[in-house]
Amino acid sequence: MQTQAAVLNQPNGPFDIQTVEIADPLAGEIRVAVKAVGICHTDLVVASGAMGLQFPAVLGHEGAGIVDAVGAGVTSVKPGDKVLLTFNSCGQCKPCSHHEPAYCNHFVPYNMVGVRIDGSTRITRDGAAVSDNFFGQSSFAGYAISNERNVLKVDDDADLAVLAPLGCGIQTGAGAVLRSLAAKAGETLVVIGAGAVGLSAVMGGKIAGCATIIAIEPQEGRRALALELGATHAIDPNAGDVVAAVRGIVADGADMVVDTSGYMPVVALSVNMIANRGRIGLVGVPGSLDAVLPIPVVQWITIGGTVRGIIEGDSDPLVFLPELIAHHKAGRLPIEKFSKTYRLDQINEAIDDAHHGKCIKAVLLID
Ligand SMILES: [Zn+2]
Ligand SMILES: [Zn+2]
Structure with a gap:
């Protein structure tokens, strides 16, 4: 399917709003219609090219949205569920089996290398590959493909524009x-x-x-x-x-x-x-x-x-994020006091505002 994405075509941007093609989810994958996504400092570090990412690329790793389609074998969520996205991990290695997925032995291929293990990408533009899978999501786009280990179902009345940054920056601190x-x-x-x-x-x-x-x-x-x-x-x-x-x-x-x-x-x-x-x-x-x-x-x-x-506050996100949501509900984590919303096509302005101290946590909204 086609969607709009903030595509980074070269190191240090700017991000260009362009039409891309998002693949259907394969076995174990979950396609999410992204409704809100925070901008985190790591997006900007990677956007500089410092981490060796191939361009063009779609970044974004504090996504939140609604499940659109699921691949074979997915049981934790179904289409229509509201979800938060977070970092990905393998689930098999020693740190993962010790509930320390932020130190997954395969953290880089699962979060930082913009292709599937088989070399294919979930995002293409005019038939050409676009680096994706950033933190298992690449959510600066209308749709993102993620996995069961980095998708958390939340309540139907959850405010995704407020909760999106829980997936990285808030759980880290x-x-x-x-x-x-x-x-x-x-x-x-x-x-x-x-x-x-x-x-x-x-x-x-x-x-x-x-x-x-x-x-x-x-x-x-x-x-x-x-x-x-x-x-x-x-x-x-x-x-x-x-x-x-x-x-x-x-x-x-x-x-x-x-x-x-x-x-x-x-x-x-x-x-x-x-x-x-x-x-x-x-x-x-x-x-x-x-x-x-x-x-x-x-x-x-x-x-x-x-x-x-x-890394990531030692989070085991499917356990820790629900705790943080409960703290937010009880008024102990009022993150809305320092977040500011922008439309996806204002991404460059949001980054500029963050650089100039005009906003602390920018959250992009997608219709
Ligand atoms: Zn692992
Ligand atoms: Zn982050």
Whole structure:
């Protein structure tokens, strides 16, 4: 069938709205009429060509919509079901069988390589292949083909424009605190960066019952939003000594630091922000593959510190996304406070707004 898609024809775009052909779903595949899709930072990193994607390509990995058709053997959803899309995984390897699909041994072929295992694509344009299957969906399009492991059925009254970003950015931030670092009530938390992922980490800290939540963020509007969403303190990193500011609030250091910025001059300071037995979670991807976090070894041994990398908040999405939806329903995850909607054909404007701090989480709507 034909549909409109935001096609990236060369590195760094722009995205062109063009007509493409979407295949019928094969066995195990699910075709979804996309109604809303968030724009995530990873879309822009991959759009730069840094990850080696072949162009033309269709990106988009925070899709939400209505099941249009299912391939043979699909039992978890049926046409007409409202669904959220998330990242894909193989379901067979050791991390997958340990409910850690974000660390699937086959994460790249299942999420980042724009063809099926047999080399075919689900999207073509004028008969020529278009890279697809981005995070098992490529949802910057009227229709997306996904799989049972990355499709979650939601209630018929679910607001897809609000919930779409749960599939990546929100579960990444909230999961980093709730799952990866397993925050406990009464602990202290520092979150570096108050974009969509950082604000989700702040809300995760509040849900966990953290006693002190400190947001470090240069933009004043985002600091105010962090305070509104659960941060007890907000620090402007350009206003002076950041470590002294943190220790002025938590004298012994913080139990947890979550970096969502990937901005190494501030990330490097995190090793001096944590308390004894403190743990640092690295979520934000630095601009350079060569970025290094220096650890003072003697100090590190003395305090029993931990640093760990985090993908997708260690989410097991078919389990964790329903928990996040319940938190949203109960008012504990008000993501609509920082999302802004655009039409699919405004995708370039939405990205420009995000770059200029005019929007935190852009969500594209498709009729
Ligand atoms: Zn796997
Ligand atoms: Zn993402």
